[in-house]
Structures are given as structure tokens and as C-alpha cells.
Amino acid sequence: MEENQRKEMDMSYFGKPTARIAKMKEDLLNAQAQVCVERAIYTTEAYKKHKDKLPILKRAYAIKNTLDNMTIFIEDGGLLAGNQASVNRAAPIFPEYAIDWVIDELDEFEKRDGDAFYISEENKKVLREIAPFWEGQTVKDKGLALMPPLARKCYDLGIIKVEGNITAGDAHLAVDYDKLLKVGLKGIREEAQAGKDKLNLAEFSDLKKVYFYDAVLILIDACINFAHRYATLAEEMAVKETDATRKQELMELAHVCRRVPEYPAESFHEAVQSVWFLHLILQIESSGHSLSFGRFDQFMYPYFEQDLKTGKITEERALELLENLWLKTFTINKIRSESHTKFSAGSPLYQNVCIGGQKTDGSDAVNDLSFMVLKSVAQLKLTQPNLSVRYHKGVSDAFMKECIEVIKLGFGMPSFNSDEIIIDQFINKGVSREDAMNYSSIGCIEVSIPGKFGFRCSGMNFMNFPRILMIALNQGVDVTSGEKIFDTPIHFRDMTSFDQVWQAWIDTVKFFTPISVCLDSCAxxxxxxxxxxxxxxxxxxxxxxxxLHLKEGGAVYDFIGPLQVGIANLGDSLAAIKKLVFEEKRITPAKLWDTLMADYQNEDGWKVREMLIHDAPKYGNDDDYVDNLTRDAYQVYIDEIAKYHNTRYGRGPIGGGYFPGTSSISANVPQGAGLCATPDGRRKGEPLAEGCSPSHSMDTHGPTAVFKSVSKLPTLKLNGGVLLNQKLTPQSLEQERDVQKLILMLRTFFDTLKGYHVQYNVVNRETLLDAQKHPEKHRDLIVRVAGYSAFFNVLSTETQNDIIERTEHVL
Incomplete structure (x- = not known):
């Protein structure tokens, strides 16, 4: 069957968006990714004007100045108002976080292999004029200055990566949208004012709090004024509008923007607009990503249900509003430094929408809005929002089938997270059962409690496991840089047993883990x-x-998750060493080491590589030999990181600790690029395995064997996420029996094997190769990169190749 015929058949299942929505989508797809300097201008103005004030107030005035003065517009046909930058798909600059890389890379933005951005010469000049004011004053400047020498060395060498934490905001959370809709910003303002009024300013601890409350009050008023700006704009546009239907729509939009987010929402339209305003403004406040909507189908359902019952809205208009919201979500953009971009290929914002799961009483939470969210995302087929589904035993086959129909469209959504494991994870960490039952996916595949969890539930430092293994084997010397980091008693060349390898791994993990915590604390x-x-x-x-603000300990719960990269490579490397070097003695430690240093280019190097690849067990094939080694090696780190606390520990929240996670986004590509050959047969510079997925082409026993291998990981301890990507051919899901087979596989994975997460790319290798050669033919091709989807054409060549090389499975 031809590709375009299959696509047409798939799309017919969900139907097509209205002409209005289709045009708005097309306009966005045609929009050029640009750099917007407005926020940088208004932020710098405010910081100069209020230079005598504390940072918390300077920042509040800066955001107010931006909201008061930035360009605003309402799209032709738009039912919602609110834009992040001067034009859609433009990325603001946040100078208070970092400006050095912006200036250094200004002339390179358009030349990037992936994630290119365009900026005018005029705007380059503006940024160059702003930059001197920020010298030595940015978060990056302060973060680097805080790092002790050894921690800074590990940062500079890239052994532990925290660049995103000192060049951008945190986010990685969902705020309490349910509360916003019920009380409005007016109610939240009253709460803040009451808190301020209770303070005893003779007490130093209370004196500090007054500035937080003042900042909140400034920002709430600014948000309300921002919404009123759009109300006025809509009224002005309505006066000029000649089409009666559109005139009425603009007047309705003006009315909505006069009411929300200031007051509680009274309709579905008001609820959608209120959520969008706050979601948008939080993106303007901070350059963090993974700001997520939480359990959207739960807190939005009462407004949807009420309006349908009273005839205030039709399903068709509700669907348009949802799709307009997702289009708005897609307008959000972010520019990162070239090096950071490699860790987040495709300019993802990870704005997660979570549906399904259970209610607090354990009953199925799926409702009509859950189905409509699936339909709206399917009709648009965009990279945002990042749709995830909470799976549980009681979810219906009808809902599962609908999810699979979306997956068949081939843009990597939805992903599945399992209630069966995640709820228990949270309870084990001290989260109340009621709150644990209300968890939500955040960003990629990590999870959090909406409105109660602190920043960055996942995504702090990135630790390169295979690189650390090579340091362990090299007597504490980093192979990549040649730098001596610490001392170990023996080099791999001289080891006589696997026990010595294992002890070196333990010692090295224990050495680097506290350094990673130190770097997090500096950030x-x-x-x-x-x-x-x-x-x-x-x-x-x-x-x-x-x-207290979030960084001071204001959240109910506060755990943060570092991410570990190359888990499969670690397990496969240890298995090869144990089996081939010390058990079967087919190669000496010295010979293997020399071969790795030569990238298999020495005498018999290719024979050695073939042996490592084909004669050693590989993670992903349900082989206990390697699966258990992978689990045990990971457990060393899990036990070690559990000993440490974050900067909020003892300051209010429950927790204050760490948990590991495998949601390493696209970090597997750059972290492999700077690494020598490894004992699993991987060559120098090749990508590492992604998430907890097997290494490319090493999982030869089918998708169920992968499920079994992954299920042997210490999942209950991996609260930061257990990211599993699988790739299926479109032909694998053509028949109804194939859909049912996948549903049964998923139920077995989650119910029996206690799997945590899985997501699918449904695309042919041939399609991806053709898209590399003829990108103009595949403008709409979307792939699952890691815990997020991206347009294939905007990815760097190396990231594209990484996706092409992933194992293709059939059911």
C-alpha cells in the first residue's frame, strides 16, 4: 500500500479539523523559527530601573514590564488569545539566565545542522548592546562561580552535564490549574494578601517573606492587565470586522478575557482560556521547559460536561477550542545553546497533557473529554502537546483501541505510563495515597503531583554511565580528555578477575555521585x-x-531526578568483559583495552568487535546473564544517590531527596559523540543507547523480550522514569487483529511484568532515509526522539541517523 494512501486511511478514522483550524495549523507550519528580543529588552529595562531592589522584586517588575509592553495579537480566526513572542514560533531571549552563549552564537543560529533559528541584523545589534549590562550578573555566571574546583572540572569535561540548569529555568512541573479555575487569580491574590497581612516584620523570617508576597501581588496584577490588553484588542478588532459571525466571536473573546484568569471560570471556553493564559505567562516568566498541563481531562471535564448539558456549547465547538489550545501550545518555542541543543534535539518544550488513569477511589477516570483530547491531538498531528496516557488494569479496551489508532498515525503519541507501578513508587516516597492517585506525567515521561510538587522532578544532571565505566577501568583517568580525575588501585589491563572490574565500578560511582549532587546544588x-x-x-x-517560593521549599513534595545515560551500553559492556575476558578467556584485558583505544582499527580489531557484538549476551533479549548485570550495576548508583539531599531538604517539603531516572531525552547522541569505543562493540563517537532501551539492533528476540529485560530493572526505585522506545513498521498495525495483539502485549507488560512506560515510533526505515534525501517531500514527518516527538527535518543529521538505526519490530 502506498504511503499516502495509508496516511489517508488512518486520518479518516478521526476525521479532519475544520477549515479554520486547518488554516491556522498551516500558517504555523509555514512560520519561520525566529529569535525575539522583546523580552530581553523589557527585562533589561526593569533590572536597570529597579537595580536597588532584591532579585525577587527586580524579576517581578521585569515580567510585569514585559507583559505590559510586549507585542500582542490575535490570529485570524483564533478563538483564544495569548502569544509568547512578537510572532508565533519565535523564541524569546532570557538574558538573566545566560547571555554569553547568545552573543557567541548569534551569527551561527541560521547555520545549525538542526534546530536553526533566524535573527535579523537589527536584532543582533540589540542583543549585543544589552549584553554588557548582564556581564557577571547571570545565573550561569553565578552558578559557575559557585562550583568547587573538582566539580567544575567534571562540568567542563562533560562527565556530568548540568548546562541546562544554569542557562535556563527549572519548570518540569504542573501547577494547580484546578485551583485557578475554581478561585481565579482574584482568589489567589486574596490568599497572598492575607499571608502578607499576617507577617510580623520585626521577625527576620517574616521580613524575608514580605518580598515574596509583594512579588506575587505585582505579578497577579500584571497577569490580569495582560488579559485585559487582549480584551481591548479583541474589541477593537470587532469594531473593524465586517463578517457578522467573526465579529460575534471577537466580542465573546473580549468578554472571556475580561473575566479570566481574574475570576473563576464559568464555561468551557473560559476554562480553556484561563489555563492557556497562565500556561503561557509561566513560559514568559521562566525559560524552563516541561511546563505541563497535568490531568487535563479531569479538571476540565466539569466545564465541558456542564456546557454540553446546557447547550452552551456543541461538541464541534469544544473540539475547535481544544485544537486551538494545542495550536497555541505549539507556538511556544525555545532557543538553546548549540551544545545544549544536542541534548534536546528538535527544540522540544515537553508540554505534557495527561489523560486517563484512576480517580482517587480507584475507579476508571476516563471520560468523554479523554476521548476528545485523543481526537483533537490526532487531527492536528503536531509535536505539541506531548500526549501521555495513564494506564491501569481497569481501563477499557475501547479506550486502549482509540489510543492505538492515534499511535498508528505515526507521530509517536500517546506514550503510556503505568498506574500499577507509579502510584506505589510515590507512596513509598512518602506521598499520600490520595495525592499519589492524582499523579500526572510531566515533560517527557517523568511523573509528578500537579500543584504540589517542586521544580524539576526529573532533568537535573546527566551522568554518562559508559564514560564513567571507562574512567573506572582507566585508573581514574578520563579517556576522552586524558585528565586524571581520581585514583583507583589497578588498571583494567592488569586486572585478573571480574570482581576487580566490579569494585572499580562501585568506587567510581561513589566518587562521582556526590560531585553530581554538588553541581545540582550550585545550580x-x-x-x-x-x-x-x-x-x-x-x-x-x-x-x-x-x-516561600519553590526554590526555598514552598512545595508539599520536593524530589529531584538526575538522569543516567547509556544504561544498555553499561550492561552490555560488563557482560562482554565478564563472559569473554574472565570466564571464557577469549581475549586478554590488555588486548581488549588496546583494541578499544584503537577504535577497533588495530590488528584483529574487527574480529574482536565481532566477538563483542555477537558472542556476548545483549540486554533486551530476556537473557538473565546480562539483564541482571545491568540491574545490579544500576543498583550501585541507585543506592548511592539515595544518600543525598537537595537544597530544599529540611526546609518544609516532604522528601528533599533524589531519585534516578532514564528519561535522557536526546543526550545519548552528544554523550556518545565524545566517548571512546566501549566493550559492548560500540565504536568511538557513536550514540549511546537511549533511555532504558536496548542498544541499536542488539534486541533480536522481538518486542516481548525487550519488555522482559526492561522489567528486570529496579523499577520501583526509578521514580524519574523508565523510558522505553520501540519502533514498529506501519504494516505491523494494519489489521484489527494486530491492534488487539498490541493491546494484549501492553496489558501483559504493565499488569504482569510491572512495566513503567512505553512509546512507539510507527515508521519505515525507508521513509526516514527518503526524508533525509528529500526533506521537501516529508515536511509533516514527525518521529519520537526520546520522551517527546519532533519534526524529522529539523533534527541534526546525527540525531536522524540515531532514529533510523533503532531496531524495527514486528508484532
């Missing part, structure tokens, strides 16, 4: 002091009650 300290997110804090947990 958190700089973020806490320089860029407190007061508006975001006002919408989370106990912040207003405690008078």
Missing part, C-alpha cells in the same frame, strides 16, 4: 538567589501558606 543555589519564580510558586502547594 539550585544560583537559581534560588537570582531568579525566583514567584508566579509559578503562587500556583503550587504550600508556597503562599509558607511565604
Amino acid at each position: 539550585d543555589y544560583a537559581l534560588e538567589m537570582e531568579v525566583p519564580d514567584s508566579l509559578c510558586s503562587a500556583l503550587v502547594g504550600e508556597c503562599l501558606k509558607r511565604g
Whole structure:
């Protein structure tokens, strides 16, 4: 069957968007990714004007100045209002976080192999004029200055990566949208004012809190004024509008923007607009990503149900509003440094929408809005929002089938997270059962409690496991840089047993783990002091009650998750060493080491590589030999990281600790690029395995064997996420029996094997190769990169190749 015929058949299942929505989508797809300098201008103005004030107030005035003065517009046919930048798909610059890389790369933005951005010469000049003011004053400047020498060395060498934490905001959370809709910003303002009025300013601890409350009050008023700006704009546009239907729509939009987010939402339209305004403004407040909507089908359902029952809205208009919201979500953009971009290929914002799961009483939470969210995302087929589904035993086959129909469209959504494991994970960490039952997916595949969890439930430092293994084998010397990091008693060349390898791994993990925590603390300290997110804090947990912003400990729960890269490579490498070197003695440690250093280019190097690849067990094939080694090696790190605390520990929240996770986004590509050959047969510079997925082409026993291998990981301890990508050919899901087979496989994975997560790319290798050669033919091709989807054509060549080389499975 021809590709375009298959696509047409798949799309017919969900139907097509209305002409209005289709045109708006086309306009966005044609929009050029640009750099917007407005926020940088208004932020710099405010910081200069209020230079005598504390950072928390300077920042509040800066965001107010931006909201008061930035360009606003309403798209032709738009039912919602609110834009992040001067034009759609433009990325603002956040100078308070970092400006050095912006200036250094200004002339390179358009030349990038992937994630290119365009900027005018005029705007380059603006940024160059702004930059001197920020010298030595940014979060990056402060974060780097805080790093002790050894920690800074590990950062500079890229052994532990925290660049994203000191060049951008945190996010990685969902705020309390349910509360916003019920009380409005007016109710939240009253709560903040009451908290301020109770303070005893003779007490130093209370004196500090007054500035937080003042910042919240400034920002709430700014948000309300921002919404009123759009109300006025809509009224002005309505006066000029000649089409009666459109004139009425604009007047309705003006009415909605006069009411929300200031007041509680009274209709589905108001609820959607209110959520969008706050979601948008939080993106303007901070350059963080993974700001997520939480359990959208739960807190939005009462407004949807009420309006349908009263005839205030039709399903068709509700669907248009949803699709307009997703189009708005897609307009959000972010520019990262060239090096950071490699860790987040495709300019993802990870704006997760979570549906399904259970209610607090354990009953199925799927409702009519859950189905409509699936339909709306399917009709648009975009990279945002990042749709995830909470799976549980009681979910119906009808809902599962609908999810598979979306997956068949081939853009990597939805992903599945399992209630069966995640709820218990949270309870084991001290989260109440009621809150645990209300968890939501955040960003990629990580999970959090909406409105109660602190920043960055996942995504702190990135630790390169195979690189650390090579340091362990090299007597504490980093193979990539040649730098001596620490001392170990023996080099791999001289080892006589696998026990020595194992002990070297343990010692090296114990050496680097506290350094990673130190780097996190330096980043958190700089973020806490320089860029407190007061508006975001006002919408989370106990912040207003405690008078503390999120970085000070205002959340109910606060755990953070570092990410580990190359888990499969680690397990496969250890298995090859144990079996081929020490058990079967087919190669000496010295010979293997020399071969790795030569990237298999020495005498018999290719024979050695063939042996490593084909004669050693490989993770992903349900082989206990390698699966258990992978689990045990990972457990060393899990046990070690559990000993440490974040900067909020003891300051209010439950937790304050760490948990590991495998949601390493696209970090497997750059972290492999800077690494020598490894004992699993991987060559120098090749990507590492992604997430907890097997290495490319090493999983030869089918998708169920992969499920079994992954299920042997210590999943209950991996609260940061267990990311599993699988790739299926479109032909694998053509027949109804294939759909049912996949549903049964998923139920077995989650119910029996206690799997955590899985997501699918449904695309042919041939299609991807053709898209590389003829990108103009595949403008709409979307692939699952890691815990997110991206347009294939905007990815760097190396990331494209990484996706092409993933194992293709059939059912």
C-alpha cells in the first residue's frame, strides 16, 4: 500500500479539523523559527530601573514590564488569545539566565545542522548592546562561580552535564490549574494578601517573606492587565470586522478575557482560556521547559460536561477550542545553546497533557473529554502537546483501541505510563495515597503531583554511565580528555578477575555521585538567589501558606531526578568483559583495552568487535546473564544517590531527596559523540543507547523480550522514569487483529511484568532515509526522539541517523 494512501486511511478514522483550524495549523507550519528580543529588552529595562531592589522584586517588575509592553495579537480566526513572542514560533531571549552563549552564537543560529533559528541584523545589534549590562550578573555566571574546583572540572569535561540548569529555568512541573479555575487569580491574590497581612516584620523570617508576597501581588496584577490588553484588542478588532459571525466571536473573546484568569471560570471556553493564559505567562516568566498541563481531562471535564448539558456549547465547538489550545501550545518555542541543543534535539518544550488513569477511589477516570483530547491531538498531528496516557488494569479496551489508532498515525503519541507501578513508587516516597492517585506525567515521561510538587522532578544532571565505566577501568583517568580525575588501585589491563572490574565500578560511582549532587546544588543555589519564580510558586502547594517560593521549599513534595545515560551500553559492556575476558578467556584485558583505544582499527580489531557484538549476551533479549548485570550495576548508583539531599531538604517539603531516572531525552547522541569505543562493540563517537532501551539492533528476540529485560530493572526505585522506545513498521498495525495483539502485549507488560512506560515510533526505515534525501517531500514527518516527538527535518543529521538505526519490530 502506498504511503499516502495509508496516511489517508488512518486520518479518516478521526476525521479532519475544520477549515479554520486547518488554516491556522498551516500558517504555523509555514512560520519561520525566529529569535525575539522583546523580552530581553523589557527585562533589561526593569533590572536597570529597579537595580536597588532584591532579585525577587527586580524579576517581578521585569515580567510585569514585559507583559505590559510586549507585542500582542490575535490570529485570524483564533478563538483564544495569548502569544509568547512578537510572532508565533519565535523564541524569546532570557538574558538573566545566560547571555554569553547568545552573543557567541548569534551569527551561527541560521547555520545549525538542526534546530536553526533566524535573527535579523537589527536584532543582533540589540542583543549585543544589552549584553554588557548582564556581564557577571547571570545565573550561569553565578552558578559557575559557585562550583568547587573538582566539580567544575567534571562540568567542563562533560562527565556530568548540568548546562541546562544554569542557562535556563527549572519548570518540569504542573501547577494547580484546578485551583485557578475554581478561585481565579482574584482568589489567589486574596490568599497572598492575607499571608502578607499576617507577617510580623520585626521577625527576620517574616521580613524575608514580605518580598515574596509583594512579588506575587505585582505579578497577579500584571497577569490580569495582560488579559485585559487582549480584551481591548479583541474589541477593537470587532469594531473593524465586517463578517457578522467573526465579529460575534471577537466580542465573546473580549468578554472571556475580561473575566479570566481574574475570576473563576464559568464555561468551557473560559476554562480553556484561563489555563492557556497562565500556561503561557509561566513560559514568559521562566525559560524552563516541561511546563505541563497535568490531568487535563479531569479538571476540565466539569466545564465541558456542564456546557454540553446546557447547550452552551456543541461538541464541534469544544473540539475547535481544544485544537486551538494545542495550536497555541505549539507556538511556544525555545532557543538553546548549540551544545545544549544536542541534548534536546528538535527544540522540544515537553508540554505534557495527561489523560486517563484512576480517580482517587480507584475507579476508571476516563471520560468523554479523554476521548476528545485523543481526537483533537490526532487531527492536528503536531509535536505539541506531548500526549501521555495513564494506564491501569481497569481501563477499557475501547479506550486502549482509540489510543492505538492515534499511535498508528505515526507521530509517536500517546506514550503510556503505568498506574500499577507509579502510584506505589510515590507512596513509598512518602506521598499520600490520595495525592499519589492524582499523579500526572510531566515533560517527557517523568511523573509528578500537579500543584504540589517542586521544580524539576526529573532533568537535573546527566551522568554518562559508559564514560564513567571507562574512567573506572582507566585508573581514574578520563579517556576522552586524558585528565586524571581520581585514583583507583589497578588498571583494567592488569586486572585478573571480574570482581576487580566490579569494585572499580562501585568506587567510581561513589566518587562521582556526590560531585553530581554538588553541581545540582550550585545550580539550585544560583537559581534560588537570582531568579525566583514567584508566579509559578503562587500556583503550587504550600508556597503562599509558607511565604516561600519553590526554590526555598514552598512545595508539599520536593524530589529531584538526575538522569543516567547509556544504561544498555553499561550492561552490555560488563557482560562482554565478564563472559569473554574472565570466564571464557577469549581475549586478554590488555588486548581488549588496546583494541578499544584503537577504535577497533588495530590488528584483529574487527574480529574482536565481532566477538563483542555477537558472542556476548545483549540486554533486551530476556537473557538473565546480562539483564541482571545491568540491574545490579544500576543498583550501585541507585543506592548511592539515595544518600543525598537537595537544597530544599529540611526546609518544609516532604522528601528533599533524589531519585534516578532514564528519561535522557536526546543526550545519548552528544554523550556518545565524545566517548571512546566501549566493550559492548560500540565504536568511538557513536550514540549511546537511549533511555532504558536496548542498544541499536542488539534486541533480536522481538518486542516481548525487550519488555522482559526492561522489567528486570529496579523499577520501583526509578521514580524519574523508565523510558522505553520501540519502533514498529506501519504494516505491523494494519489489521484489527494486530491492534488487539498490541493491546494484549501492553496489558501483559504493565499488569504482569510491572512495566513503567512505553512509546512507539510507527515508521519505515525507508521513509526516514527518503526524508533525509528529500526533506521537501516529508515536511509533516514527525518521529519520537526520546520522551517527546519532533519534526524529522529539523533534527541534526546525527540525531536522524540515531532514529533510523533503532531496531524495527514486528508484532
